[in-house]
Amino acid sequence: MSRTMLTLATSVTFIYLGLCAALFIFQRSLIYFPQPRSLDRGVVMITLQVDGAKVLVTTRPHNGPNALIYFGGNAEDVSFNLPSLATAFPDHAIYLMHYRGYGGSSGKPSEAALFADALALFDQIRTEHPNIVVVGRSLGSGVAVHLASLRPVARLVLVTPFDSIQELAAHQFPYLPVRWLLLDKFESWKYAARVDAPTLVMAAEHDEVIPRTSTESLFTAFRDGIAVLKIVTGTSHNTISDSPEYIPLLQGQSSN
Template sequence: MSRKLMSLVALIVIVYLVLCAALFVFQRSLIYFPQPGTLNAADTLVKMPDADIHVSTREHSGPKALIYFGGNAEDVSRNLPGFAEAFPDYALYLMNYRGFGGSGGSPSEEAIAEDALALFDQVYASHPQITVIGRSLGSGVAVRLASQRPATQLILVTPFNSLVEIATRQYPWVPVQWLLKDRFESGKYAAHISVPTLLLAASDDQVVPRASTQRLLGHFPKGVATIRVVPDSGHNSISERREYLQWMGDVLNR
């Protein structure tokens, strides 16, 4: 091998390693895209040792509550009007991740998981029947929470089996399995779920492959989870379809 070729190969390797290092250092900025809360809604505060977590809330007396975890770039407060109309018998708690909607701190999988547990415990004190809903990234938060707390029902919207699978698809040239910190391994937690679970998939999801959702479904104990595919919908447009709230309502309003 000539010296010039060796120098070129060395340069390519150095550039590749630098790119991998940059992705490792800045990876959370590629996962989480904090949004300000735009809807003027009542707030519930969850006080964590290192941050105050804001939860967009619609109070309602009675035993039933809904806790919602949104996507990685979602203003969850925008769901309040639709949820309030579709689920009138439920108190609504839509958690703003750290850095989102006025919440303090910076998002990470472990921090969000701890915040979710604290929110559940706070809501459970007055609402013993809690349905947990998670969309996209939030499906990873929701399934982990439901494996650790006595949720009544679980609904996962455009869910994936693990974030490693999705990141590998987006960055096939990067050793994602070695670099990724926040892995959201939903399949691992699904195996411990025993409450009725609905998976809502988009017919034309451009972000989460159907195969990943099917793998997640396969990790649930037999008879626990079912999947329904919302027609003519994509990853971001699924909530615009009539079936989105209707099929959730089939579960919540029984």
């Protein structure tokens, strides 16, 4: 090999290793985009103490057996959903968890932290509300599937879900060894087979963020008879909740 070719090969190798190092170091900043809390005045908050972190939960208290837990997307202020969810579910207590680093919660988000916080929230409210609907949107679908695989969820709704963040990242960075570098993999397909709750998988017809193949792969990971797939026409990843079909589907109403 000539000196020029050797120099070129060495430069390419260093650039490639630099890209791998950058992805490893900054990977969580590519997954999580913490947002402030928009609703504050007149809102009831509860605080979860989990592993030294204070995780805030925006709530609408309601007596009775029914509750709804909502896990949002990676750049979502979940408190924004409280008015519409409270109206749509008048007989449910509503709980919207602010991930670590989001909405005033302390700590930093990670897959392990979000999973632990979701389990802690479920266990705390189940003492008062044994009938809990769990809704997870986008990133929150990964949290919701994991929770439903370990706890007796009454019903599970997954909005614009994926089968695995690892697979999405591998598709986005095809020339990098993502499977070796990624810390937070959110392999929802792995947990789906353990879910017993009736499940709705809700996909946007024109989702530009989560490929349809990823959503359909997750759907097929559930056992037969557990999940139903619904494509919400005329919507994208961020506009699916604007559809007139969205709230009725959350409520469990059939739609043709």
